[in-house]
Each structure stands twice: as structure tokens, then as C-alpha cells.
Amino acid sequence: MKQMIIHGGKPLQGDVWIGGAKNSTVALIPASILSRTPVTLEGVPRIADVINLMDLLSEMDVHCDFGETTLRIDPTDIKMSPLPAGKIKSLRASYYFMGALLGRFGKAVVGFPGGDDIGPRPIDQHIKGFEALGASVKNENDQIIITAPEDGLHGAKIHLKMPSVGATMNIIMASVTAQGQTIIENAAKEPEIIDLATFLNNMGAVIRGAGTDSIRIEGVDMLKAQIPHTIIPDRIEAGTYVSLAACIGNGIRIHNIIEEHLDSYLAKVEEMGVVIDADEDSLYVYPAGDLKMVQVKTDVYPGFATDLQQPITPLLLTAKSGEGVVIDNIYPKRIGHIAQLQKMGANIKVEDNIILAHPTPQLHGAKVTAGEIRAGACLMIAGLMATGTTIIDKAGNILRGYDRVEEKLRQLGADVSIKDDPSVPGVLDNI
Numbered sequence: 001m002k003q004m005i006i007h008g009g010k011p012l013q014g015d016v017w018i019g020g021a022k023n024s025t026v027a028l029i030p031a032s033i034l035s036r037t038p039v040t041l042e043g044v045p046r047i048a049d050v051i052n053l054m055d056l057l058s059e060m061d062v063h064c065d066f067g068e069t070t071l072r073i074d075p076t077d078i079k080m081s082p083l084p085a086g087k088i089k090s091l092r093a094s095y096y097f098m099g100a101l102l103g104r105f106g107k108a109v110v111g112f113p114g115g116d117d118i119g120p121r122p123i124d125q126h127i128k129g130f131e132a133l134g135a136s137v138k139n140e141n142d143q144i145i146i147t148a149p150e151d152g153l154h155g156a157k158i159h160l161k162m163p164s165v166g167a168t169m170n171i172i173m174a175s176v177t178a179q180g181q182t183i184i185e186n187a188a189k190e191p192e193i194i195d196l197a198t199f200l201n202n203m204g205a206v207i208r209g210a211g212t213d214s215i216r217i218e219g220v221d222m223l224k225a226q227i228p229h230t231i232i233p234d235r236i237e238a239g240t241y242v243s244l245a246a247c248i249g250n251g252i253r254i255h256n257i258i259e260e261h262l263d264s265y266l267a268k269v270e271e272m273g274v275v276i277d278a279d280e281d282s283l284y285v286y287p288a289g290d291l292k293m294v295q296v297k298t299d300v301y302p303g304f305a306t307d308l309q310q311p312i313t314p315l316l317l318t319a320k321s322g323e324g325v326v327i328d329n330i331y332p333k334r335i336g337h338i339a340q341l342q343k344m345g346a347n348i349k350v351e352d353n354i355i356l357a358h359p360t361p362q363l364h365g366a367k368v369t370a371g372e373i374r375a376g377a378c379l380m381i382a383g384l385m386a387t388g389t390t391i392i393d394k395a396g397n398i399l400r401g402y403d404r405v406e407e408k409l410r411q412l413g414a415d416v417s418i419k420d421d422p423s424v425p426g427v428l429d430n431i
């Protein structure tokens with residue numbers, strides 16, 4: 001198990017560069033197997049999810065080469081193999097192999113995916129989409145077996161019960177080579193969907209309407225990557241550094257952002273009173289003055305992202321008066337960080353899945369656990385604000401999604417290190 005050790009209370013300043021979006025990258029890597037030619041991804045974050053996906057690819061004889069931020073994926077020798085267990089459990093995004101394998105081979109055998117503990121994460125809409133394309137879906141021994149009909153998948157009109165990011169992406173991957181037209185109605189509109197569509201269209205797919213709630217896909221025979229694809233910046237990593245900068249920054253510039261992707265988040269932070277200057281592709285966050293409490297409700301894009309409710313929570317604690325409210329409408333049980341913040345002296349509680357935050361003049365260091373990636377981000381910020389030492393257990397969860405986080409925090413002046421705790425071997429070595 002990994003631990004993050006923070007000696008807190010040091011004001012941070014300087015520059016930080018945001019990496020490529022985790023939630024694009026984890027879909028683009030599985031989508032790469034749809035190409036008959038080698039794929040080059042640029043701006044790839046150095047995160048554990050990427051390493052785990054590369055391991056899964058190597059089980060299929062797909063060769064990867066990851067240097068700096070460029071990932072080359074060569075699927076020309078790919079063999080269709082089942083992905084029943086093991087690494088597949090280490091990340092939720094392994095479920096994208098369902099759509100990708102189905103699109104490439106007409107068959108996918110994939111173990112039930114893992115990922116963060118943020119409450120139930122059903123995949124009924126993914127399955128509904130595969131079935132609408134003509135596939136049969138069986139659930140046997142903790143694995144899902146999806147098989148296209150003998151004459152291949154055929155286009156269909158699919159209306160999602162809710163605009164699921166995962167289901168929209170999986171259906172896109174399965175349908176790009178299906179016969180005829182597929183229409184996804186009530187599709188997710190997140191920027192990561194547009195990134196996936198751009199990537200696939202540049203390989204010859206015909207996907208229109210990504211970023212709206214109606215996506216139309218005309219099936220093509222095969223896809224061939226021709227040009228490198230640069231992944232969009234990570235809006236969640238950027239939002240995390242905005243919160244950190246407002247909590248304990250002495251002036252921090254955050255580079256490589258697309259401001260529009262952060263609109264609802266920045267609006268909320270500014271409503272609290274944080275002053276931010278935006279440039280073409282960077283933000284400067286001024287040291288915060290007196291802040292006021294706000295109400296946060298998560299929603300689908302362009303609403304306030306569920307992945308940013310935890311990173312903003314430590315900021316609420318810095319408000320001078322009042323009561324802050326956080327309601328996660330996407331994952332209502334995503335409240336595991338609150339008990340951990342209480343250990344650090346936070347005046348915060350949960351009632352009926354609603355987080356109620358009160359002014360907390362000073363947090364103190366404690367031993368806490370990062371139950372999942374964004375809880376980890378929240379505790380990391382809290383640890384940087386706190387007096388004394390904070391030890392975050394299960395810090396591997398932070399490394400699942402935060403690119404070179406130790407290096408970036410140190411560059412801002414933080415006293416932080418990540419080490420292995422050999423006394424507690426993790427089930428997964430990187431957690």
C-alpha cells in the first residue's frame with residue numbers, strides 16, 4: 001500500500017501544468033484497438049490507470065511504448081483474448097474493452113470491472129446498447145460475454161435512460177463498425193465524449209453530434225489511425241489545483257486548461273469570493289480573502305462535476321461564516337471523505353447523504369485513508385492546509401488519476417512524499 005506523507009501549513013506558489021484528461025485517456029486506450037494501424041496518443045498523463053490499461057493490452061499482444069507524455073500503441077498483432085479477472089478489477093474503465101472488443105472482433109469476454117468505491121455503478125445502459133446493436137449478452141462466473149450475431153452488429157436507435165458517460169462511449173466504440181446508422185439519444189455531453197469522437201473520426205469513423213444529446217454514427221468497414229491525437233487537458237485535475245490554490249496558495253498559475261470545460265466549477269469558486277484571472281490557456285488564482293459559503297449540487301456536464309465535489313470541500317471549510325451544502329446527485333453515496341476530514345478537525349457532517357460544512361479556522365494533521373481517487377484529492381488539499389503531519393493511507397488511489405502529483409506539489413513548495421508501507425501489502429500493488 002502507498003502512503004502520502006504531508007507536512008502541512010506551507011503556503012504554496014508558482015506554476016503547475018495540467019496533464020491530459022484521465023477520463024478521456026482511459027477510454028482512448030481501449031478504443032485504440034479499433035485501429036488496424038499503430039496509434040499515437042500525446043499528452044498522456046502518467047497515472048496508474050494508464051499503466052494498468054497497458055498491462056491489459058499486453059495480454060492481447062498489443063505493444064505499447066510510453067515515453068514522457070507520448071503513448072504509442074501498436075495493435076497490428078492483436079489477438080482476441082478474454083479479459084476475465086486480474087488487472088481488469090483495478091479500474092472501472094476496463095469496461096471500455098467491452099465496446100472496443102465487440103467493435104473489433106464481434107466478441108468480448110470481460111470480467112466485472114473495478115474502480116473507485118463511490119456507490120453502485122450499474123452498467124445496464126451499456127448492456128442495453130450492445131443488445132440494441134444485435135449482440136447477445138450473458139453473465140457467467142463474474143464475467144460478461146458479449147457476442148455479435150453472425151452477420152455482425154447492425155445500427156440501431158438507442159435512447160439512454162440517463163446520459164451516462166460510460167454507456168455513451170461504449171456504444172460509440174461498438175457501433176463505429178456496425179452496419180448502417182446508430183443514433184444515441186439522451187447521450188452524455190461531456191468533453192471527453194467529444195475527445196473520443198474526434199479520435200475515432202480521425203481514424204475514419206463517421207460520428208456526428210458528439211457534445212450534444214443526439215449522436216449519429218454511420219458504420220464504416222474499418223478504422224486506421226493516421227495522425228497523432230492530443231488528449232484534452234484534465235478538467236478535474238485543473239479544478240483540484242484551483243481549489244488547492246484558493247485554500248493555501250500565495251498566487252498559483254495553472255497552465256494547460258480549457259476554461260470552458262470548467263465553467264460551472266469556476267462560477268462556484270468565484271461565487272465564494274475567490275479571484276481568478278483567465279488567460280487563453282491558463283488561470284491565475286490569487287490568494288483568497290474572506291470567502292463565503294455556497295451550495296453545490298453535482299450534475300451532468302455542463303453542470304458541476306461529481307469528481308469535483310470532494311476537491312471543493314476543503315475550500316468550503318475556509319469560509320468565514322454560514323453553512324456550506326454539497327449534494328451529489330450523480331453519486332449520492334460519494335461521501336467517504338467526510339469521516340476522514342472529521343479526523344483532521346473539520347467542522348463538517350453528513351445528513352441524509354447531504355454534506356453540511358461549517359467554518360473551520362484550522363485543520364490538524366492526522367492519519368486518514370483515501371477510499372477513492374477524489375477523496376484522496378480532498379485529503380491531500382486538507383493535509384496541505386493542516387498544521388503538523390498528515391499520512392494518507394491508500395494513496396495509490398490518488399496516483400490512479402493525478403499525473404506526477406508528488407513532483408507538481410513539490411514544485412509549488414509543498415513538503416510531500418509518497419512511499420510504500422510494506423507492513424500493509426495491498427491486494428493491488430499500486431493502491
Ligand SMILES: CC(=O)N[C@H]1[C@@H](OP(=O)(O)OP(=O)(O)OC[C@H]2O[C@@H](n3ccc(=O)[nH]c3=O)[C@H](O)[C@@H]2O)O[C@H](CO)[C@@H](O)[C@@H]1O
Pocket residue numbers: 023120121122123124125126127162163164165166167188190299300301305306307329330331
Ligand atoms: C454524468 C457524470 O457525472 N459522469 C461522471 C461519472 O461517469 P460514469 O461513467 O461513472 O457515470 P455515468 O456517466 O456512466 O453515470 C451517470 C449516472 O448514471 C448511472 N448509470 C450509469 C450507467 C448505467 O448503465 N446505468 C446507470 O444507472 C450511474 O450510476 C450514475 O448515477 O463518473 C466519472 C468518474 O467519476 C466521471 O468522469 C463522469 O463525468
Ligand SMILES: C=C(OP(=O)(O)O)C(=O)O
Pocket residue numbers: 022023091092093114115116118307373374401
Ligand atoms: C471515480 C473516478 O474514477 P473511476 O470512474 O475511474 O473509478 C474519478 O475519476 O473520479
